[in-house]
Amino acid sequence: EDQVTQSPEALRLQEGESSSLNCSYTVSGLRGLFWYRQDPGKGPEFLFTLYSAGEEKEKERLKATLTKKESFLHITAPKPEDSATYLCAVQASGTYKYIFGTGTRLKVLA
């Protein structure tokens, strides 16, 4: 069965304290892995798409990496405005449907 697991469930960081969020997946053929940021009461905001193991993408303080079993979202020197829930989703081959993880709630303290 296709499955996505995110850890930790919640994370509190001091401003400037770098860390990583994990997204582990099992899927019958990976079409793509997607990272989103969601603020309370809003829709998810697209961050990254990764397609193959070894791929990396960066945007400001965020860097996403992908292996055959998991993806990491690295946050370097986070700021309070990075506080949000970060969602990971995978697409299996042959479909455009997403399988979402439960998310990581990140709180960055000033």
Add this chain to the structure above:
Amino acid sequence: GAVVSQHPSWVICKSGTSVKIECRSLDFQATTMFWYRQFPKQSLMLMATSNEGSKATYEQGVEKDKFLINHASLTLSTLTVTSAHPEDSSFYICSARDRLAGEGTQYFGPGTRLTVL
């Protein structure tokens, strides 16, 4: 680019009435749109896949007659919650895939908060 809008952003209705939510892709064409439901502090739950010009595909456990989906054009999909009841209160979010982008990334709308009294 890749902006998706939803209307209304919030709605309050009485039990037994029907509510229509619109999802529009503003700067791209979307042959496929998706409807999700999200409960507080939980992840998104896919309700159905909306295909332009054809019937929607519903996920297991989602009532087709309760949640009517119409995808009448390449930029508009609607979700109608029929005979709404308090248990239908939730945050409904749509997403759309750019048919010309050649890849699977979904772009999400801002969501619609439905409260049924």
